[in-house]
Amino acid sequence: MDPTRLLQAPYGPRFGDGVRPEPSMERRTFVALVSAGLLAAPLAADAQQVHRIGVLLFSTPTTDPQLEAFRKGLRELGYVEGRNVTFDYAFADGHPERLPQLAVELVSRRPDLIFALGGDVAPYAKSATTSIPIVVAVSVDPVMSGLVGGLARPGGNVTGVTFVQSELAGKRIQLLKEAAPAVSRVGVIWNPRHPDGELESTWNAARSLGVEVKSLEVRGTADFDQAFETVARERVQAVIVVSSRLMSLNRQRILDFAARNRLVLVSGWGAWAAEGALLSYGPDLDVVVRRTASYVDKIFKGAKPTDLPIEQPTKFELVVNLKTAKALGLTIPQTLLGRADELIQ
Secondary structure, X not given: OOHHHHHHOOOOOOOOOOOOOOOOHHHHHHHHHHHHOOOHHHHHHHOOOOEEEEEEEOOOOOOOOOHHHHHHHHHHOOOOEOOOEEEEEEEOOOOHXXXXXXXXXXXXXXXXXEEEEOOOOHHHHHHHOOOOOEEEEEOOOOOOOOOOOOOOOOOOOEEEEEOOHHHHHHHHHHHHHHHOXXXXXXXXXXXXXOOOOHHHHHHHHHHHHOOEEEEEEOOOHHHHHHHHHHHHHOOOOEEEEOOOHHHXXXXXXXXXXXXXXXXXXXXXOHHHHHOOOOEEEXXXXXXXXXXXXXXXXXXXXXXXXXXXXXXXXOOOEEEEEHHHHHHOOOOOOXXXXXXXXXXXX
16 A cells, blocks of 8 residues: 555545545545554655765865866756755865874764865875775776776776876877977976976977976965975976976966066966966866766665776866956967867957
């Protein structure tokens, strides 16, 4: 017998005179079953399961630029916060030294799954648990950084997507040289705590272009001033930003410095060019991060992280800011403009 039908069953013929009829046999049977507790199990089985996702962030839930893309991806798959999914946030507010303890505390609260956003965040989630499934969105090489054993079969409890930033580094400095041929000294601002091969790839490509590369290490917010001093001292003409959560959190600071000092600024994420960098070349991060929701969905439906291959983007966007080019006195060649996916006027 369908308990929902019993709940909705009428007492009998409808009466308009306010006289309440005697309960039907079905109604009396339903009440008796509920009183005996015999319908509790079927009703509980019909209740929608609520999944708990632990979210480990470098910045905060309100300032991370890609978190909403992840949440949007979940909504598109039918996950509604408060109905069938909840989020448990652990965030470092831009202080990487807090991440190890935050990861341990998040694991102790036993979420059903952990979402780690960023290559400088994911390793701490991996170190904190080998049993809770972890879905990552990172711009590091997940194999080189030790997150997974392989792209096709990750092994362990970690899977997700990578932005493969290091593979694009050589192309990025070529685009810089094409846009600004006179540049011969480039600074690469990067975070050693964000393991990837982008600096080395940039060095290798720079040799054939006759460009000298200066390493600008930034491990935390306090290191930016020293990096900027090195730029001035070494007469650096252009800066390439190796994308990471730390760089995103300090994006406006870097953009302001470049504008004041008339530096050519290049990065891997479109948001940089849209906000003032000369150009960016890389994947659409919102699209890539939104894809991680499909991993969450598959795991909640029974898949194991070890069987879900790491996904890599196949489409990369070149964004050129013509307003910035004009401010720098640069004339972007038509051959480069013709290849741009977006021109910022």
